[in-house]
Amino acid sequence: QFQGPLVLSTWSPNVKANKAAWEVLSKGGRALDAVEAGVMIPEADPTDTSVGYGGLPDRDGRVTVDACVMDEKGQCGSVMGLEDILHPVQVARLVMEQTPHVQFVGEGALQFALSKGFERTNLLTPEAEKAWKEWLKTSKYDPMRTMRDLEEKIKREKNNDGAMLYKWPSEVLNHDTIGMIAIDEKGNLSGACSTSGMAFKMRGRVGDSPIIGAGLFVDNEVGAATCTGIGEEIVKICGAHTIVEMMRHGASPEEACKEAVRRIVKNNGDKAKNVQGGFIAINKKGEFGGFSVMKKFSMAVRNNKMEKALDVKSWF
Ligand code: SD4
Numbered sequence: 059q060f061q062g063p064l065v066l067s068t069w070s071p072n073v074k075a076n077k078a079a080w081e082v083l084s085k086g087g088r089a090l091d092a093v094e095a096g097v098m099i100p101e102a103d104p105t106d107t108s109v110g111y112g113g114l115p116d117r118d119g120r121v122t123v124d125a126c127v128m129d130e131k132g133q134c135g136s137v138m139g140l141e142d143i144l145h146p147v148q149v150a151r152l153v154m155e156q157t158p159h160v161q162f163v164g165e166g167a168l169q170f171a172l173s174k175g176f177e178r179t180n181l182l183t184p185e186a187e188k189a190w191k192e193w194l195k196t197s198k199y200d201p202m203r204t205m206r207d208l209e210e211k212i213k214r215e216k217n218n219d220g221a222m223l224y225k226w227p228s229e230v231l232n233h234d235t236i237g238m239i240a241i242d243e244k245g246n247l248s249g250a251c252s253t254s255g256m257a258f259k260m261r262g263r264v265g266d267s268p269i270i271g272a273g274l275f276v277d278n279e280v281g282a283a284t285c286t287g288i289g290e291e292i293v294k295i296c297g298a299h300t301i302v303e304m305m306r307h308g309a310s311p312e313e314a315c316k317e318a319v320r321r322i323v324k325n326n327g328d329k330a331k332n333v334q335g336g337f338i339a340i341n342k343k344g345e346f347g348g349f350s351v352m353k354k355f356s357m358a359v360r361n362n363k364m365e366k367a368l369d370v371k372s373w374f
Contacts, residue, residue: 061344070367113254124268237284265289312347
């Protein structure tokens with residue numbers, strides 16, 4: 059009944075990240091190694107404005123990144139508000155494997171990373187700095203509005219670049235936080251999540267992505283889930299944990315994700331239409347699915363049979 063190894067990521071451009079993860083999974087490697095390798099791809103990609111290098115800064119112009127990992131033994135690690143480190147997912151894994159703790163924040167997270175031999179890297183690209191200076195002209199702190207304005211702008215600029223991007227505007231619009239979950243040949247599950255958070259957030263703000271149970275959750279008896287979107291709303295419903303518990307009680311991955319979406323919609327009343335929350339999940343059999351609040355969420359999947367991006371059903 060088990061359908062073989064599989065990796066699933068938020069957002070269609072992460073087909074590229076899946077490729078790196080598949081390198082590990084297709085050789086019989088461990089799901090944890092696969093998701094770590096996969097998430098490192100957008101972390102180093104300057105064109106992904108929501109993850110690692112090239113991520114948009116906070117309102118003070120500082121890029122702060124959040125990441126977490128969780129493995130088949132239920133172990134987990136995370137870093138929040140980390141600066142100057144290219145691969146936060148690797149630091150999160152070391153928190154899990156080499157400390158008695160689960161979460162490190164800010165200065166302490168940086169100190170820990172440096173003590174493990176990570177080097178400082180400036181994560182603020184000239185493009186991200188330009189976008190921040192543009193934002194400073196109005197300094198309106200409205201994460202939903204800011205994301206939408208920015209997305210529109212990126213679409214216009216990139217449309218001139220080439221046919222591929224013109225054909226797939228959602229790839230440009232939604233170049234976003236990576237949540238990656240995988241099941242390996244042994245049927246073991248792991249996941250990782252990495253983000254630079256909401257653009258122009260207040261200093262010190264942390265969203266769902268590095269919070270175990272919100273941005274990511276893995277239970278090797280049941281399945282794994284991860285997400286993207288307005289972190290505040292995802293934290294309020296313990297997004298990823300909710301989904302895994304729904305699957306435990308018999309829901310399919312898609313049904314479980316839809317229930318998380320329903321709770322966000324319920325919490326937000328009339329405003330729900332503008333609150334993106336995108337969820338993806340895998341169960342123990344290797345079945346997968348997703349659901350989102352707003353349109354234009356996508357997921358990237360790779361297994362023995364397919365390597366592609368899929369549109370995800372949405373509430374609105
Ligand atoms: C956060 N969930 O920090 C992240 C943001 C995100 O695409 O998904 N951006 O709230």
